[in-house]
Amino acid sequence: MALTLSEKAKNVKPSSTLVITAKAKALKAEGRDIVGFGAGEPDFPTPKNICDAAIKAIQDGFTNYTPASGINELKEAISQKFKRFNHLDYAADQIVISNGGKHALTNIFRAIINPGDEVIIPAPYWLSYPEMVKLAGGVPVFVYGETANNYKVTAEQLEKVVTPKTKALIMCNPNNPTGMIYSREELKPIADFIVKNDIYCVSDEMYENLMYTGEEYVSMASFGPEAYERTITCSGLSKSYSMTGWRVGYTGSTRELAKVMGSVQSHSTSNVNSVAQKAAVEALNGPQDEVESMRQAFEERGKYIYERVAAMPYVTAPKPEGAFYLFCDFSEALELCYKGEKIETTHRLAEILLNDYEVAVVPCADFGFPKHIRLSYAISKETIKKGMDRIEAFLNALEAVKSDEMAG
């Protein structure tokens, strides 16, 4: 027997965003003044009260194993947050605390998927979903949101792809990469769809605190008991509390599922870092004013970046409603020439922007929309301005393809 690799693992795509990010980092290290619109993480430090709680945990010697699915104090804090913010009742034994939202999602798919089960993924999607589903033995099925509907999918579209093998639907609200939010009126028929077809809904609510519409957040599980028992609500502290490095995510689900996910986790990573769990208790129970000031800063930046793009040629984007991403349609620009070369793909466009204009962006082929680019505005307004000036200069340098080139 040769030294072969796992077929499942071999089929996982490397993250294209990491390729661009690595290249941008290398150029920065060479001293180039790169503006990075790539990173999906807040640029703010973790609030001091949270850091202090972690320091205290260390000083108190809270440095041993904890129960695999998390300490009760944190589960209680999450349970109260679910009640306060999401109007959901999840008792402590329905909550599993994992190493970030990514790990929480991984646990979910491991817990619900049998080989060949289909999982519906609305596109554009966060690029990890299809790979997570495949790694768990499932089959991703894509449904494409229409531009006219701000890239959101409808229950009618979802009905068209349901088969006897459909196991779950993933919903991401507010959405990465589009920055759009499903309203209560848009979610209700989707909740009905889940109940009618008796499938799970994996509701990724990671950006629930980052909303700019002035409306109250609506959780998928809040549409009555039948939607509640089919929904696994997933969230975390990474984005809302600027705690990406601490790795704290969690799920709320039925007791049965929480037990299975807890067992899965107990045989893989065990508990989240004990100190980070104490910090998370302080994040959820302590003052929330910094969360609000970070939200306001993102709102202002989102407005600014949107207005800049709206004034540029060959690119369009919907006005951000949540998260910290602007989802830009560059299809017109792809038909044009840069220094005599037809651009064709967003990968090439991203390369040109990085090499010639010192701007790093994320091409969205791996998010299911190859003619789009995601701009993260989790960077300072001055940096956004500098980057937007450069993107504008690039777009102004584009020319129509000459007709003899077209003939050739």
Ligand SMILES: Cc1ncc(COP(=O)(O)O)c(C=O)c1O
């Ligand atoms: C939509 C979405 N869900 C989940 C996550 C995972 O977050 P974490 O850093 O907590 O693993 C991310 C991170 O980028 C995300 O964008």
